Amino acid sequence: MKKLTAPEVAALDPYAFMAVIGKRVIHPGGRASTEALLNRARITKTMNVLDVGCGVGTTAIQIAKRFGARVTVVDISPLMLERAIANVKDAGVGELVTVEHGDILSLSYPDDSFDVVIAEAVTMFVDRGRAAAELARVCKPGGRVLASEFLWREPPTVEAREIFLGQVCPGLHFDTLHDWVDIYQSAGLSAIETDTGPFEMMSPRGFLADEGFAHSLAIMGRVSTRPANIRKMAWLMPRMGKAVPYLGYIVVAGHKQFARV
Template structure:
């Protein structure tokens, strides 16, 4: 089985693969009311960078979930090193091992597109409490893509579809979210002009050289610089 883009992120321990990195995450969290009573899920927590930041800076309860076993190992190692108490679960957003009405806020950063989006959104709605909020940062096409553009992106990322803003909003509304807002958005190139420098960590250089996985990261860079005017991201805030 060929390695995926997600395998490459896990192997090299890339902490902030989503646009804006931790800088954007901090901004989003500042807009929310987070108290000691808040229960927050980091959906697709990766190496645990975001979850660790939240736990250290907010009084809420934090849970992380990620499907990739290497990511879960890296997150556990981070939490142990930083002496942070975070519930961490290996599992899929498409079928989460949590009771219904478990969380006040669910944060998903560039993860949903790698899943069956309809199934994941249904699960997210299930585990959100009434009045809960989904904060979603996702790759978004700036316009309807031509067939070859779409094919190239899907092949690099191993996904089935690149959604436009309208399509993302429709997916969330169909899943039962009555209120969906776009709070921020840029193309790859326009984001570069914002000056929002990501606070990402360097990749793990202690792992053995793996040209195949390095190639996956290079393919990602190719997509960004080739299609940077027609692909970007949106921050969606969906509430129940």
């Protein structure tokens, strides 16, 4: 894995930084929201699954191991792809998981290609309508599209809003539960179902639940032995602490209907 310079570490977005220090679960609801999403996905062994914006490949590895399904994963970031490829190999699921470069706004797959299409914490970073339409386009009629996104669980203070959307994730804006449902309905999906929950990715409890004790220690070791990582954490954590009480996740699940004749 390419070692980043200190200025490169300083310039990473929070999610890429989490990947660099070895965090495996990089979305707001942690493994709990993946569990909610998988419960609604109803994946079976014979299905072809697409995971868009796969990060380091954690959910795809879980799907391959748990359901024995084939999973294609794409991400736009070379840094994430490098880690996803290594993790898939380490997990011994290379025969089931294919890692490819791709952009959620312009996927290279034909219409109606996959039984289940997943995007965890990706649509919110781009043009949401276009991204949701791409996810729906590549899903087979009768298939399912599932996404997890950020949400304010409670109205944030002015300070929490400014810190999170102005400093931690500049340029990001949030939609309400109804906005997210509208976005996926407008993409052509029906029978939309949702789950919501707290942002647990960076709370001590959520961190341990997502990464396990030994891996959490390994991450802490990776942070504490590199000054650039310590500086980045020292900048990030107090800011996250201000926003976390107001943050949550939403899982949106919808069906792609068969075309009417």
